[in-house]
Amino acid sequence: MQFKKIDKQTYRSRLNRIIVACIVSLAGLSLLVSQVLIVRFPSESGSHFHWNLLGVIVGALVVVSVLLKFKNHPKMEEVAYVWDLKHQLNLIYRKNRKLLAEAKAGNPQAMLALQYSYEGSRQLWQLDDNSITMDSLNKAQNQLDEWVDQYGVVLDVSEYRQELLKQF
Template sequence: MQLIKIDKTLYRSRLNRVIVACIAILAISSLAISQTLILIFPSQTGSHFHWNLLGVVVSAIGLVMTLIKLKTHPKIREVAYVWDLKQALNLIYRKNRKLVAAAKLGNPDAMLALQFSYEGSRQLWQLDDNTITMSSLNEAQAQLDEWVREYNVQLDITHYHSASLKAF
């Protein structure tokens, strides 16, 4: 995955539209499915919990499948990019302890993964206006920069690939 520049206002606008659309689709479709099932299979006891639950589950599965299919649509490109970025950062986060230990010993792949993580996190936090923890990110970046100078490593995040994480 490569980091790309995202227009914050466009991203927020499209994210809000996707969220509202998902909520509306989930609510309408789950009600429609559960009410149809209740109409077809009425309960003598008056409890329709299982039909309501089935309506929500089927609607959620349908919504997820629809979002996956629409992921390449230009109108949600920014939202899909952030979704993919969060998944890529999560993969790195799971191996963070091992990556930091390897970077401390001079491993260039570990340093590259950490650099991608820091730049991706910075972009993500700025898009979501989550700048509260930016100081801890800056401290981690300063430590990485020190290791980069110490081991004379050149980091170009365009060369980062998630497959390199398998070594850690």
């Protein structure tokens, strides 16, 4: 996955609209399904917890399926990109300990994965106005830069592929 330039205002605006639409849809569908089930299959005890729970589950499944169906829609481009980027960063994070050990030992593939992670994290944190953890990111980037200089490695994040994580 390659990095894209994302307009922060457009991203935030579309993300907020999607969140509101999901909340409204989930609430409406949950109530609709549970009320239909309660009317069709009333409980003698007066407890309708299971029908309410089923309504929430059905509503969530419908909302998720609609999101997946429209993931490639132009109005979802920025949000879908951020979701995919977060997925890639999570895959790298799961291997972070091994990647750091390998990068310290001079493995250029590990350094490339770490560089991708740092650049992706920086982009995400800037989109979300998360400046609190930027210091730790800068320290990690400085450490990686030292290893890159020490081993004479040239890193190009456009060469990063998810498949390279399989070796770690």
